[in-house]
Amino acid sequence: MKKITWKRMLSVALAATMVAGVFTGCGKSSSKSNDPDHFSMWIFQTDGAGKYYTDYNDSAAVQYIEAQTWDTENGGIGDGESLDFDFQVPVAGSESDNFNTLLSTGDYPDLLDLTVSSENAEALADDGILMDITEYVEKYMPNYVAYLEQNPELKMLCTSTDDEGKTHYYQICMLGDSVRDPWQGYMYRRDWIVKYATPTDYVWDWDSDTVKKNGHPEVTPLSEAKKQNNLTGWKKNEVTSFSASDGDDPDNTYEDNVIFPSGTSDPLTISDWEWMFEAFDKAIAERGWDDAYDISISYMGNSTLGDLVSSFGGGNGYYYINDGTVEYDGTSENFKTYTECMQNWYDQGWLDKQFYTRTDIFYMINTTGVSQGKVGLWSAYTGTALGSVIRDTCMDESDKEDAYAMAAPLPINDTYGSDAQKFKDPDCMYHDSRKAAALGVTNKCEDKDLATLFTFFDWTYTMEGALLTNLGLTEEQISETKLDPNLYEEYGYKGSYELTTGDDGKPLYTQLIPLDDAVGGAVTATRMCVGLQLNGNTDDYTIEQDESAVLKHAYELWTKYEDTGSASDYASLLNSDDSQTWSTMQTTVRDYMSQNLPQVIRGEKTWDEYVAGMEANDPSSVCELLQKQIDKAK
Amino acid sequence: MAKTKSKSATYNPKNTWKYDLKKNGVLYLIFLIPFTFLLIFKYIPMVGILMAFQDYKVAKGLFDSPWVGLDKFQELFAGAQFGYAFRNTVYMALLNLTLGFIIPVILGLLISQVRNKRRSRVVQTITYMPYFVAPVVVCTLAKEFLKEGGAITMFLTMFGLPNQNWLAVNSPVFWFINCFLGIWQGAGYGAIVYIAAINGIDQNLYEAACIDGASRWQRLWNITIPSIVPLVVMMFTMQIGLVFMTGFDKVLLLYMPTTYEFSDCLSTYTYRMAFSSGNDFSLSTASGLLQSIIGTLLLIFGNKMSEKATKMSLF
Numbered sequence: 026m027k028k029i030t031w032k033r034m035l036s037v038a039l040a041a042t043m044v045a046g047v048f049t050g051c052g053k054s055s056s057k058s059n060d061p062d063h064f065s066m067w068i069f070q071t072d073g074a075g076k077y078y079t080d081y082n083d084s085a086a087v088q089y090i091e092a093q094t095w096d097t098e099n100g101g102i103g104d105g106e107s108l109d110f111d112f113q114v115p116v117a118g119s120e121s122d123n124f125n126t127l128l129s130t131g132d133y134p135d136l137l138d139l140t141v142s143s144e145n146a147e148a149l150a151d152d153g154i155l156m157d158i159t160e161y162v163e164k165y166m167p168n169y170v171a172y173l174e175q176n177p178e179l180k181m182l183c184t185s186t187d188d189e190g191k192t193h194y195y196q197i198c199m200l201g202d203s204v205r206d207p208w209q210g211y212m213y214r215r216d217w218i219v220k221y222a223t224p225t226d227y228v229w230d231w232d233s234d235t236v237k238k239n240g241h242p243e244v245t246p247l248s249e250a251k252k253q254n255n256l257t258g259w260k261k262n263e264v265t266s267f268s269a270s271d272g273d274d275p276d277n278t279y280e281d282n283v284i285f286p287s288g289t290s291d292p293l294t295i296s297d298w299e300w301m302f303e304a305f306d307k308a309i310a311e312r313g314w315d316d317a318y319d320i321s322i323s324y325m326g327n328s329t330l331g332d333l334v335s336s337f338g339g340g341n342g343y344y345y346i347n348d349g350t351v352e353y354d355g356t357s358e359n360f361k362t363y364t365e366c367m368q369n370w371y372d373q374g375w376l377d378k379q380f381y382t383r384t385d386i387f388y389m390i391n392t393t394g395v396s397q398g399k400v401g402l403w404s405a406y407t408g409t410a411l412g413s414v415i416r417d418t419c420m421d422e423s424d425k426e427d428a429y430a431m432a433a434p435l436p437i438n439d440t441y442g443s444d445a446q447k448f449k450d451p452d453c454m455y456h457d458s459r460k461a462a463a464l465g466v467t468n469k470c471e472d473k474d475l476a477t478l479f480t481f482f483d484w485t486y487t488m489e490g491a492l493l494t495n496l497g498l499t500e501e502q503i504s505e506t507k508l509d510p511n512l513y514e515e516y517g518y519k520g521s522y523e524l525t526t527g528d529d530g531k532p533l534y535t536q537l538i539p540l541d542d543a544v545g546g547a548v549t550a551t552r553m554c555v556g557l558q559l560n561g562n563t564d565d566y567t568i569e570q571d572e573s574a575v576l577k578h579a580y581e582l583w584t585k586y587e588d589t590g591s592a593s594d595y596a597s598l599l600n601s602d603d604s605q606t607w608s609t610m611q612t613t614v615r616d617y618m619s620q621n622l623p624q625v626i627r628g629e630k631t632w633d634e635y636v637a638g639m640e641a642n643d644p645s646s647v648c649e650l651l652q653k654q655i656d657k658a659k
Numbered sequence: 660m661a662k663t664k665s666k667s668a669t670y671n672p673k674n675t676w677k678y679d680l681k682k683n684g685v686l687y688l689i690f691l692i693p694f695t696f697l698l699i700f701k702y703i704p705m706v707g708i709l710m711a712f713q714d715y716k717v718a719k720g721l722f723d724s725p726w727v728g729l730d731k732f733q734e735l736f737a738g739a740q741f742g743y744a745f746r747n748t749v750y751m752a753l754l755n756l757t758l759g760f761i762i763p764v765i766l767g768l769l770i771s772q773v774r775n776k777r778r779s780r781v782v783q784t785i786t787y788m789p790y791f792v793a794p795v796v797v798c799t800l801a802k803e804f805l806k807e808g809g810a811i812t813m814f815l816t817m818f819g820l821p822n823q824n825w826l827a828v829n830s831p832v833f834w835f836i837n838c839f840l841g842i843w844q845g846a847g848y849g850a851i852v853y854i855a856a857i858n859g860i861d862q863n864l865y866e867a868a869c870i871d872g873a874s875r876w877q878r879l880w881n882i883t884i885p886s887i888v889p890l891v892v893m894m895f896t897m898q899i900g901l902v903f904m905t906g907f908d909k910v911l912l913l914y915m916p917t918t919y920e921f922s923d924c925l926s927t928y929t930y931r932m933a934f935s936s937g938n939d940f941s942l943s944t945a946s947g948l949l950q951s952i953i954g955t956l957l958l959i960f961g962n963k964m965s966e967k968a969t970k971m972s973l974f
Contacts, residue, residue: 125717125938143938144718152718316808324915379807381917382827601716605939609734612935616740619916642739 065134072546246296305401326622331453362442432579485556497521767853786847900958
């Protein structure tokens, strides 16, 4: 009997423990959340990733920020209150679900990273989730306001204007000091050019009056110039054979004497690219590969971001801002010329015959083929294939010795279409927006110490704050702070960067933690979504990163042309209803393009048939939605 | 006396719920677990159906989002790809319902005929193992085997078929690929229930038939198959209800834009419409509801047909 009683008591106790455990998270909020200087914050992701820390508070920069007090009167670090942050980070892969769940249950924190929000900040404010923070921004964030005033293109993306013309702030944006270096771009097998390309007997004469005046010879390409017997602007090529030398460290010391038909050491024109394809064909034929090819393109037949499409007179074959006017470019003459070029490349066997089946994203098309050394020219991440990286994975024995990839800028069309499509700089290409991220302040913190919070935010738009959030702590700052965990000590770094004066007399900030070392990210606070993003491509200072010579050269080539025609930034400004209309049309247009454009390129459908089908969807009908935003920004 | 008699006729303490609860309390307690599960995870979420008739905004939630009537259904039907997606769903469903359904039955019958129990178990294990392979792995393998120069493609060339990427062929061949992948993955697992039913058949029937001189085929035809018909009918009726809603993961992993005309199904079409350029939860709910309604109608229809044809039905 006693035994049974004990069993019952034990069962009840266990059940009570379980119930208590289940309800542990319910009830009143903690005393910490009632602290006016404590802010809970949802961030998209953390840089520690569990390797260096599990809590973003352990980031060296965040620890430093929390250790400071903020002067709300004069701005910056000074006498005042300190801040305490509590970060919530979703499980990787469920960021969007987590964000939407927080919003729909009303259980969202004080501050929200808006990266995955399907609604813009103004719409979230209309729904009562975000605060209209205009009053606080104007009072406590003079640096931020001034920066936006100096950069109206950013102000347009980060503010809203009401019917009376008054500016409203519903979000705080992380702002790039300049356009960030691209993380992807075109690359090609330079070693195959050295080995298999035949130097042309004539190249562009950049010292000739014709090329100086027009930027190109009277007639191009060379075959056409010879046919017309007009070599004005061409000169005899002094290079008769190509050779290369690796040096001690190929990624920094590689040299060769390659000269393209355009007379430059990097490819410049479409005819330069076609000259490369001939060399790639020889390389592939010698290796006897059936599954190798010269170049692939997106399975859709084009990149809606522009890129190669833009080489044929500009545009992106999608929604395009042409001299301030939004137009649908997918049926334009420029785009038609692009498809004609792709058709020719397909017919010549230069374009991957299976391109329409490779459904990977545009910078990851057939990564296996690229790393095996079976592709001549491709688009990829900077680190994955540039320089000598692929030597370890190449299939061919000789390639293991000397494979070398260099960056190619977008080409300029000198071959296809009419004059209107020739010798025009590309104007649409992938690039990171200078509005790098955005933070929303929710109605949960209406009664909190927003003066101190916004004072801190503003400090991140000063050089002092931006250096800390972007690069981490200096040696001096580290000595003032008791870090726990101390990643610097653990990994043997004395500081994140040092300041010197560069050869050009500009301040030079040299990163001391290499970019390829993830500790670099773990000591910064860029995930807080505020502040200046220091990309360093400015006239005021330089950020020296630990980059190889081949990568630096790639950045120069990939940023050679300016993106002025992309319309995607403006889509983020659309209100909820317009955004829905825009999204539906985008899906329709993309569906149609991806099914039919490859058929045009493969010669299974005519251009006119393609255009007729596309126009039935009336893609131009949504142009006015974006036009309104552009006009408003003016 | 009459009064007492009347009372005893209407009141029997064994007929009360209290008596029932006392007697079967443990059973009710056990029942409470699946009941709670179904209530919380199946019935309460049905409130979400309301989203199909709203312009649902995450920030406003289910009860404050504006009502739009049947607009989302209209948007769904108006899409340029809807016709193709609907047709493909129907054809893929028909293939799954015929080939996809009958093969596990045949496999179950075949395995049950293997005399050596050890071999029977080995075959059964081998055939149901693919069920536990993730669809993404199955589809990756399919892509490798069916690409130009892939193992299956090269095998097919022996029969005069072209060496091509079969998944890139814009023709009904996609329906068959999808169906056969489903069969490869699910036939072994689906056969288990039939093998179990066959093992449960009274062995005396077989012995009697043997004594009467029935051949192996006659025993199968006259004893085994009639014995499992009720189960087959039940499984078929249940399958009808689900057939319209399956296939999303495999189709999404296998299809490509150039084959949308024959590969797109309602689920993938909705996925693109609702989530490729934004998050339209209402459209997605409308599509899910549409498929549920069609599934329910098919279930009722299948049940009626079964009742008429075989005198057996689920309800």
